[in-house]
Amino acid sequence: MNSPIIETIQLSYDYSLDGEKEIRALDNLSLKICEGEYLCLIGPNGSGKSTLARHLNALLLPAAGDVYVDGLLTALEENRWEIRRRVGLVFQNPDNQIVATTVEEDVAFGLENLGIAPPIILQRVAEALELVGLKSLAQHAPHLLSGGQKQRLAIAGVLAMRPRCLVLDEPTAMLDPRGRREVLATIRMLNRQERVTVVHITHFMEETLEADRIIVLDRGRIACSGSPAEIFSGKLDLEALGMDMPPIPALAMALREGGLAVPQGILHVDQLVEFLC
Amino acid sequence: MLIETRDLSFTYMPGTPFQVEALQSVNMTVARGEFIGIIGETGSGKSTLVQHFNGLLKPTGGEIRVEGKNIWAGEINLRTLRSRIAMLFQFPEHQLFEETVFNDVSFGPRNLGLSGSELTERVRFGLESMGLDFDTYRDRSPFQLSGGEKRRVAMAGILAMRPQVVVLDEPTAGMDPAGRRQFLEQVKRLHREEGLTVILVTHNMEEIALLAEKLFVFNRGKLVLQGSPAEVFKSAAVIRDTGLEIPALSELLQRLSEQGKKVRTDLFSVEEAAAEILQLVREDRS
Amino acid sequence: MSGMRSITLGHYLPGNSLLHRLDPRAKLVGLLILIAALFLIRTFSGFFYFGLFFLIAFISSRLPWRYFLRGLKPVLYIVIFTLILHFLFTKGGRVFWRFGVLTIEENGVYLGSFMTLRLILLVVTTLLVTLTTSPIAFADGIEFLLRPLRIFRVPGHEIAMMMTIALRFIPTLMEESDKIRKAQMARGADFESGNIFRRARNLVPLLVPLFVSAFRRADDLAVAMESRCYRGGENRTKMRQRQITGLDYLGVFTACGIALAIVLTGV
Numbered sequence: 001m002n003s004p005i006i007e008t009i010q011l012s013y014d015y016s017l018d019g020e021k022e023i024r025a026l027d028n029l030s031l032k033i034c035e036g037e038y039l040c041l042i043g044p045n046g047s048g049k050s051t052l053a054r055h056l057n058a059l060l061l062p063a064a065g066d067v068y069v070d071g072l073l074t075a076l077e078e079n080r081w082e083i084r085r086r087v088g089l090v091f092q093n094p095d096n097q098i099v100a101t102t103v104e105e106d107v108a109f110g111l112e113n114l115g116i117a118p119p120i121i122l123q124r125v126a127e128a129l130e131l132v133g134l135k136s137l138a139q140h141a142p143h144l145l146s147g148g149q150k151q152r153l154a155i156a157g158v159l160a161m162r163p164r165c166l167v168l169d170e171p172t173a174m175l176d177p178r179g180r181r182e183v184l185a186t187i188r189m190l191n192r193q194e195r196v197t198v199v200h201i202t203h204f205m206e207e208t209l210e211a212d213r214i215i216v217l218d219r220g221r222i223a224c225s226g227s228p229a230e231i232f233s234g235k236l237d238l239e240a241l242g243m244d245m246p247p248i249p250a251l252a253m254a255l256r257e258g259g260l261a262v263p264q265g266i267l268h269v270d271q272l273v274e275f276l277c
Numbered sequence: 278m279l280i281e282t283r284d285l286s287f288t289y290m291p292g293t294p295f296q297v298e299a300l301q302s303v304n305m306t307v308a309r310g311e312f313i314g315i316i317g318e319t320g321s322g323k324s325t326l327v328q329h330f331n332g333l334l335k336p337t338g339g340e341i342r343v344e345g346k347n348i349w350a351g352e353i354n355l356r357t358l359r360s361r362i363a364m365l366f367q368f369p370e371h372q373l374f375e376e377t378v379f380n381d382v383s384f385g386p387r388n389l390g391l392s393g394s395e396l397t398e399r400v401r402f403g404l405e406s407m408g409l410d411f412d413t414y415r416d417r418s419p420f421q422l423s424g425g426e427k428r429r430v431a432m433a434g435i436l437a438m439r440p441q442v443v444v445l446d447e448p449t450a451g452m453d454p455a456g457r458r459q460f461l462e463q464v465k466r467l468h469r470e471e472g473l474t475v476i477l478v479t480h481n482m483e484e485i486a487l488l489a490e491k492l493f494v495f496n497r498g499k500l501v502l503q504g505s506p507a508e509v510f511k512s513a514a515v516i517r518d519t520g521l522e523i524p525a526l527s528e529l530l531q532r533l534s535e536q537g538k539k540v541r542t543d544l545f546s547v548e549e550a551a552a553e554i555l556q557l558v559r560e561d562r563s
Numbered sequence: 564m565s566g567m568r569s570i571t572l573g574h575y576l577p578g579n580s581l582l583h584r585l586d587p588r589a590k591l592v593g594l595l596i597l598i599a600a601l602f603l604i605r606t607f608s609g610f611f612y613f614g615l616f617f618l619i620a621f622i623s624s625r626l627p628w629r630y631f632l633r634g635l636k637p638v639l640y641i642v643i644f645t646l647i648l649h650f651l652f653t654k655g656g657r658v659f660w661r662f663g664v665l666t667i668e669e670n671g672v673y674l675g676s677f678m679t680l681r682l683i684l685l686v687v688t689t690l691l692v693t694l695t696t697s698p699i700a701f702a703d704g705i706e707f708l709l710r711p712l713r714i715f716r717v718p719g720h721e722i723a724m725m726m727t728i729a730l731r732f733i734p735t736l737m738e739e740s741d742k743i744r745k746a747q748m749a750r751g752a753d754f755e756s757g758n759i760f761r762r763a764r765n766l767v768p769l770l771v772p773l774f775v776s777a778f779r780r781a782d783d784l785a786v787a788m789e790s791r792c793y794r795g796g797e798n799r800t801k802m803r804q805r806q807i808t809g810l811d812y813l814g815v816f817t818a819c820g821i822a823l824a825i826v827l828t829g830v
Contacts, residue, residue: 044453045424059790081792089790092451096783099791101698101731108802110791115798122802143734147319157791173451176319176480178520203453206525242455247483247525247547254551260558269525273532276554333745356751364749371739372746374771384768388751420775434750 004032005165005197006056006087010065012220013051025051027220028065033165033199038191040208041201043217044242049201052217053169056199057087070164085114088158092170094150095143103145103153104129104138110161121160128160131194132186148179152186159190165197166190172204180207205232205246209267216241229265248272279344279442279474280307280330280362286338287325299325301498302339309441312468313476314489314506318520322498323478324367327444330476331355331362360389363440367447369431373419378404378430381419385438403437404430406471407463425456432460436467442474443467449481461488483524486510486545494519507543526550533557575697581810582624582695587704589811593818594692595708600822601685610680612825617688624695631687634694638686642679649675698730703805720796728784736777743772 013026025048033039041049054060055067058074069087072079088110091097100106107128111121129135132152137145142153151171158166168187172180188210190196200211208214208228215225218241224231231238234253238245245253252266266272287300300322307313317323328334329341332348332355340347348358363385366372375381379400383391386399401411407429419430428448435443445464449457461484467473479485485492486506494502494509496519502509510516510527517523523531530542530550540557544550577583582590597613604610621631649671656669693701702723709719744754747768754765 044455054786057790059786081794084790084792089787091783091787093780093783095735096780097787099728099731099784099788101727105699105802109788109793112800112802113792113794115800118800118802118804121800125802141734142731143738161791170451176520177482177522178318203451203457205454239455242453244454244458248529250547251526251529251550251554254547255554258551258555260555269529269532272529273536276533276558277536277538328745331749333748356753359749360751364746366742366746366749369746371776372743372750372768372772374768374775384747384752385750388753438750 003035005035005070006033006199007031007068008052008055008062008065009068011052011055011062011067012064013048013055013060014063015051025220026055026062029221030065031215031222033197035164036191036195036197038188038198038210038212039200040211040214041199041217042203042205042208042214042243043223046219047217047242048220049217050169051220053089053167053199053201056165056167057089058083059089081114085110085161086163087165087167088161088163090151090154090158090166090168090171092173094147094154094174097154098142098150098157101141102138103134103140103142106142106153107156107160110157114161124160124162128156131159131190132156133182146179147175148182151175151179151183155183155186155190159196163196165199167199167201169201170203171200172202172207180204184210205244209246216243218242228267232267233264278306278342279309281305281342281345282326282329282339283342284339285326285329285336285341287322287329287334288337291337299498300329300336303500305493305500305503307442307474307476310468310472310474312488312490313474314485314492315476315478315495316480316482316485316492316521317495320497321495321519323495324446325498326495327364327446327476327478330442330444331359331364333359333364356388360385360438361440362442362444363435363438364444365432365435365446365448367450369435369448370424370427373427373431376418377415378409378417378419378422379415382430382434382437385434389438399437399439400433402439403433403435406436406467407433408459409433425452425460428452429460429463432463440473442476444476444478446478447480448477449479449484457484464488480521482510482522483526483545486524486527494521496520505543506545511542576626576630576694577697578625578695580624580695582620582691584810585695585814586805586807586811587696587700588707588805589807589814590692590696591701591704591708593815594689596815596818596822597688598685600826601681601688603826604681607677607680609825609828610684612828613684616821616825617684617691621687621691624691626691626694631690631694634690635686638682642682642686645682646675646679649678699727700805702726702730703801718796720799724796732780735780736773739776740769740773743776744769 008029008031011026011029014022014024016022043049051060055062058080061075067074069083072083074083098106099109104125107125108121111124129138132155134149134152134156142150145153172183175183184207187198187200191198202208211228213225214228214231216223223241224236232245232249248269249267252262252272255262262275266275282303282305285300285303289297289299303326315323315327325334329336335349343353343358346352373381375384382400382403383396386396391399404411404414409429419427422430449460452460464475465488468475477485477489489506492503492506492509493500494516501519502512502515510523513523513531524545526545527542530540530544533540534542538557540553544553601613604613650667651665653671653674654668658666658668659672660667705726706719706723709717709722713719752765752768757765
């Protein structure tokens with residue numbers, strides 16, 4: 001793998017519920033995210049995934065420890081806007097991150113904030129909409145789009161700023177199967193073709209199978225990390241971490257327990273069909 | 278039949294340029310004690326359909342009958358109907374509004390005119406059905422709970438009306454795997470032990486294949502498929518055509534069967550599928 | 564899917580008429596001039612000429628008149644209320660009608676009709692502008708108009724941004740309120756019967772969740788905007804630079820001319 005694009009060093013963060021006791025959301029968390037990597041973050045609700053995501057573009061600042069983005073320290077105020085340009089965030093609820101009243105104006109929002117010259121904005125907006133496949137809807141009102149289209153719009157809004165890293169916080173949680181397929185295909189295409197580093201947070205185990213690496217968070221710490229084949233090999237007690245096995249790896253494991261010599265690393269239907277036939 | 282629709286149609290904003298035919302001539306029945314799954318894309322009409330079951334929407338064509346009575350013919354009190362066929366909307370935690378969990382859960386039963394110890398019993402039943410301890414939660418503010426707790430409190434508020442049928446619209450959306458598992462466990466238990474009729478609207482094919490006895494598949498306002506999960510997912514092409522997916526295990530078994538292997542394709546749990554494949558391998562060897 | 568999703572505030576109707584093509588800034592300046600004229604007019608003939616001008620502008624806009632009239636409905640009550648108020652309570656001149664203590668007198672009829680006409684013309688002119696201006700163009704126009712007030716610390720950019728966001732979220736919140744209403748009805752809530760106090764109290768289960776939700780959305784949106792480098796209006800650019808053309812000058816000039824003519828002849 002390449003050099004790290006994001007690095008957290010002993011990052012800790014506390015937040016308080018109703019101003020009383022402090023809860024440790026991130027606990028001494030050290031992590032390197034490599035350039036061009038497709039990283040999936042999983043873990044139960046409250047394990048610190050979203051808190052971590054918000055540290056990656058200086059929306060939150062560490063209580064202890066440091067976060068570097070492309071060598072820039074997030075705690076320094078003068079780095080803030082450059083960091084937010086380089087690391088774009090897409091959130092769970094598609095409705096609550098769309099600002100403007102037309103698709104095109106919304107994609108332009110970030111670029112306008114950066115003070116970019118209008119002709120360049122027009123060009124970048126067109127490019128971003130083309131990439132996510134929404135070009136024909138440029139003039140539409142966002143509330144008339146489907147869930148999948150809204151999330152792709154949110155991705156386009158971030159892409160137009162030419163980020164180096166895309167952080168997606170449960171982008172498919174509110175979508176139907178088609179919307180989910182559209183968004184996942186877009187994320188994968190951006191990672192493979194456009195070489196954008198991707199950090200993808202999800203509760204759907206099937207979505208992590210294409211990742212280069214999966215990190216399981218538990219109470220603000222990294223519980224384990226590895227390739228999908230390693231995480232879903234059956235050797236980890238995912239259930240104890242509040243997670244699940246996707247059906248095909250679970251079946252492969254059950255077959256292994258039943259005495260069939262299924263090789264490690266079987267994640268997809270195709271692979272298992274090939275082995276069995 | 279508990280619930281029956283006859284040529285049920287519904288058009289939003291009829292006679293305007295914004296007219297949308299959300300349901301077209303739907304005929305379906307739900308029997309007492311069934312566990313029903315309703316699947317389809319966003320905009321396929323499934324949410325519109327279930328809002329007819331308890332009279333939240335009035336059909337623009339056809340009729341809806343509950344225990345043989347047309348609910349819009351004036352013989353049925355709609356508020357009573359809504360306590361019998363209760364409905365949990367998507368992201369139900371957003372409907373919480375009272376200062377305490379007790380008050381919120383008791384909203385439904387209070388609207389039915391209950392009070393005193395009977396009301397307390399209903400609230401206790403609701404909360405404990407969802408695995409929430411009555412004394413621990415009764416005085417807490419619903420707004421201070423975690424996301425998963427809020428959702429279970431919302432469900433408790435539905436159960437406290439002691440309905441015969443619950444309609445659940447995407448009840449596990451946004452939950453983590455453990456939360457989903459727990460929530461569905463409770464629903465399954467209520468179905469089994471209390472004889473609750475469950476109508477589950479969902480996008481999660483793996484889940485519904487394991488839970489439901491009968492599935493209804495909607496596409497663009499029309500009922501396109503119905504039957505047991507095994508029957509429905511056999512029509513893989515139709516399912517994909519509606520924008521949905523078939524469960525990964527079904528896909529695997531179907532692919533094996535296409536390759537000439539003699540396997541059952543109507544299995545949805547990992548255990549059953551594993552047993553079937555191990556059996557197949559053993560037969561192949563001998 | 565909710566049936567309300569297609570309704571948006573202002574009811575802007577896209578088109579390609581002269582009025583549609585005018586720059587929003589020119590339209591708003593023109594509108595302000597015409598409104599000023601309306602308040603200066605002192606005779607019915609002035610209103611007549613103004614009405615004639617409005618009619619020409621309306622026809623040139625090619626808006627469907629049914630659609631236009633529907634937009635007037637909400638203000639109908641205010642108009643009727645004004646009329647009744649003046650008829651009953653402005654005294655003086657001949658007495659036309661008497662019932663107990665109630666009288667309708669000449670001055671009341673005169674002033675009532677006068678005020679009503681002024682109000683109607685005010686509303687239809689404004690409506691004509693809002694129906695032919697997209698919300699985003701409208702917000703841009705407002706931002707421009709407020710710019711000179713910056714020396715008094717009027718935050719023009721922020722006001723325009725708030726308008727845009729409000730416009731963006733009205734359909735979302737309408738859908739949400741529909742959903743919450745139904746969710747509470749499913750729990751036996753009754754929004755339809757009882758006296759006014761009871762009804763108001765019955766709205767609590769609807770309003771509390773709606774406010775909570777609006778705040779949650781506002782919070783989410785603020786984070787999303789910040790994440791996309793939003794930091795107020797300073798150094799901000801606009802994708803679409805609006806170009807003032809000869810047509811726009813002509814538009815403002817026409818509005819000025821007509822206002823002047825009507826006022827001078829009608830004072």
